[in-house]
Amino acid sequence: MANRTGATVSMDVGDLRDDSTTRSDAGNEDARAPVFQVDDLSVYYGSFRAIRNVTLQVEQQQITAFIGPSGCGKTTMLRCFNRMNDLIETARVEGCVAYHGVNLYEPGVNPVEVRRRIGMVFQKPNPFPKSIYDNVAYGPRVARMKGDMDEIVERSLRRGALWDEVKDRLKSSALGLSGGQQQRLCIARALAVDPEVILMDEPCSALDPIATGRIEDLMEEIKTEYTIIIVTHNMQQAARVSDMCAFFTTEVNEKSDTRTGLLIEFDRTEQMFSNPSDERTENYVTGRFG
Amino acid sequence: MAQASIDRAGSTLTIDDLRGDRGRTRKEAVARGLLSAAGGFSILISVLIVYSLVRETWTFVTQVDWSLVWGDGWFPRRAMYDIKTLVVGSLIVTVVGIAVAGPIGVGAAIYLSEYASRRVRRFVKPTIEILAGVPSVVVGFFALTFISPELIQRFREGTPQQTMFAAGIGVGVLIIPLVASISEDAMRSVPRSLREASYGMGAKKATTVTKVVLPAAVSGLVAAFIVAVSRAIGETMVVFIAAGKSGGALFETNPFEPGLTMTAAMASIASGTDSVVGEALTFQSLFFVGMLLFVITLSLNMVADRFVRRVRHKY
Structure with missing residues (x-):
């Protein structure tokens, strides 16, 4: 919880090793040093190359949106930030994803430690078939967090803008909530372990416009404390919520007839939507393509 | 295709047009009958097993000296x-x-x-x-x-x-x-x-x-x-x-x-x-x-x- 108030976190690989229990103290370098620095990243599934040569950086306490047509590797890209791609047997990563200067793919980095710092919210709400309380308490229990669990649960649910709706039925099943409530529960659950970064993979694509609006408001609220990366199909959403925006598209590989995603443009969101520098971005954001 | 000449004007539609092929209906009934017989067979077997058990068990239970x-x-x-x-x-x-x-x-x-x-x-x-x-x-x-x-x-x-x-x-x-x-x-x-x-x-x-x-x-x-x-x-x-x-x-x-x-x-x-x-x-x-x-x-x-x-x- 310590290093979130604007000060840069300095980190070395030791912080992400298996036995690490403490975070290093805040350094006093440039407050705007990026959280992530991605360099020449390519991801393969077996021999299929899903994305190639991506270079970008993610700033602290901003919302960075990834947009682009289906199959352009946005989700694959997102899952590189917390090594979720490790769960796919054939996935392989080339290049560098530096998190506060530490390459997440360096040998010795434990993905479990990475994921405690970099939380994730999925496309489809995926609460555990447990009570609302146990859903939120899951992460803190797993991480053996100290403190009063009731308090942690309440704080997380408040941050997830769900507390008032569920405070009287914390012990009832999370599966009884509506889709939008379930997704806010999943956000609260992710916040409960005090991550620094939240990755959101199309968090509103299964929700109606009202529920979507609530999630977007929630993102606005929590971005003062967290760094957020969101993948979205919805360009209006990207324009509404994000500070920075990355546009991906696909290129067809003539030989194998497969598609590989690549980054076309990465800039401030206003710039991307008002005055993009690449024609392909312009075509996409104005709805002429994709 | 016998039904190819459907009258698209719709003026002469009768119930016979919608009755369908008699032969096919019958075939379906036969298939249905055979399959439900197969399903019923397992129930029949279960009942027979229980019956054979119960009959001899009854003889035992009623005639045995319970001590x-x-x-x-x-x-x-x-x-x-x-x-x-x-x-x-x-x-x-x-x-x-x-x-x-x-x-x-x-x-x-x-x-x-x-x-x-x-x-x-x-x-x-x-x-x-x-x-x-x-x-x-x-x-x-x-x-x-x-x-x-x-x-x-x-x-x-x-x-x-x-x-x-x-x-x-x-x-x-x-x-x-x-x-x-x-x-x-x-x-x-x-x-x-x-x-x-x-x-x-x-x-x-x-x-x-x-x-x-x-x-x-x-x-x-x-x-x-x-x-x-x-x-x-x-x-x-x-x-x-x-x-x-x-x-x-x-x-x-x-x-x-x-x-x-x-x-x-x-x-x-x-x-x-x-x-x-x-x-x-x-x-x-x-x-x-x-x-x-x-x-x-x-x-x-x-x-x-x-x-x-x-x-x-x-x-």
């Missing part, structure tokens, strides 16, 4: 029908069998569904399935000629070669594939998104398995357990060969002694050249035990069904 049904041992040819000898024998063998098959079966299932790479799974899973195809008589001799001398007698000197414990381990070996297969199905049906949610919060694999996957698969695991119990109680050949007693047995609660189970008792009455002629009710006692076995396994399956329904989660 003989609770005594020192099961010697049906001498009119000693102590049923607890058989029930306790079955219970001991079942408990030992489950103690072997439960941990190994569920462990194998966890390994296959959560840990094994695709290549390892492709090799291990068929191996387990081959084990499921081994005839129980072979497992019976395995228990008698390997498990008993090489394992039990080595660690516990003076144990007879044929014991309920040896039979129990044999039964366990026999039902490992069953437990593994049902448990693995249950765990693989837990959606990937739940595992990802857990990993996404920095949970380790072992935590994810014990806190998310197993609880979500609990209905399947309970089903596996109960089916395994029911299978262990009903197992005959392994027990007949390895448990040591056949024609009769005194009441025995030590698993390291020979014993007799309900199934082995039935098999020995029904088999062999010494056909049952002596005591009038010896033959009927077989059906009495069979009825008991039937009621036990039926109620187990019903409990399993009820339980599975009660704890089943929707995703």
Whole structure:
């Protein structure tokens, strides 16, 4: 919880090793040093190359949106930030994803430690078939967090803008909530372990416009404390919520007839939507393509 | 195409146009009849089994001297029908069998569904399935000629070669594939998104398995357990060969002694050249035990069904 108030976190690989229990103290370098620095990243599934040569950086306490047509590797890209791609047997990563200067793919980095710092919210709400309380308490229990669990649960649910709706039925099943409530529960659950970064993979694509609006408001609220990366199909959403925006598209590989995603443009969101520098971005954001 | 000339103006449509092909309707009725007969056949068989059991059981129950049904041992040819000898024998063998098959079966299932790479799974899973195809008589001799001398007698000197414990381990070996297969199905049906949610919060694999996957698969695991119990109680050949007693047995609660189970008792009455002629009710006692076995396994399956329904989660 310590290093979130604007000060840069300095980190070395030791912080992400298996036995690490403490975070290093805040350094006093440039407050705007990026959280992530991605360099020449390519991801393969077996021999299929899903994305190639991506270079970008993610700033602290901003919302960075990834947009682009289906199959352009946005989700694959997102899952590189917390090594979720490790769960796919054939996935392989080339290049560098530096998190506060530490390459997440360096040998010795434990993905479990990475994921405690970099939380994730999925496309489809995926609460555990447990009570609302146990859903939120899951992460803190797993991480053996100290403190009063009731308090942690309440704080997380408040941050997830769900507390008032569920405070009287914390012990009832999370599966009884509506889709939008379930997704806010999943956000609260992710916040409960005090991550620094939240990755959101199309968090509103299964929700109606009202529920979507609530999630977007929630993102606005929590971005003062967290760094957020969101993948979205919805360009209006990207324009509404994000500070920075990355546009991906696909290129067809003539030989194998497969598609590989690549980054076309990465800039401030206003710039991307008002005055993009690449024609392909312009075509996409104005709805002429994709 | 006979219907090609449909009048698109719609002015002359009659009910006959919509009646369809008579021949096809009839064919469908025949297919339906045959299939429902096939379905009904299994019900008929069940009813006949129950009928044959009930008839002879009734004879036994109404004519037997009930003081003989609770005594020192099961010697049906001498009119000693102590049923607890058989029930306790079955219970001991079942408990030992489950103690072997439960941990190994569920462990194998966890390994296959959560840990094994695709290549390892492709090799291990068929191996387990081959084990499921081994005839129980072979497992019976395995228990008698390997498990008993090489394992039990080595660690516990003076144990007879044929014991309920040896039979129990044999039964366990026999039902490992069953437990593994049902448990693995249950765990693989837990959606990937739940595992990802857990990993996404920095949970380790072992935590994810014990806190998310197993609880979500609990209905399947309970089903596996109960089916395994029911299978262990009903197992005959392994027990007949390895448990040591056949024609009769005194009441025995030590698993390291020979014993007799309900199934082995039935098999020995029904088999062999010494056909049952002596005591009038010896033959009927077989059906009495069979009825008991039937009621036990039926109620187990019903409990399993009820339980599975009660704890089943929707995703």
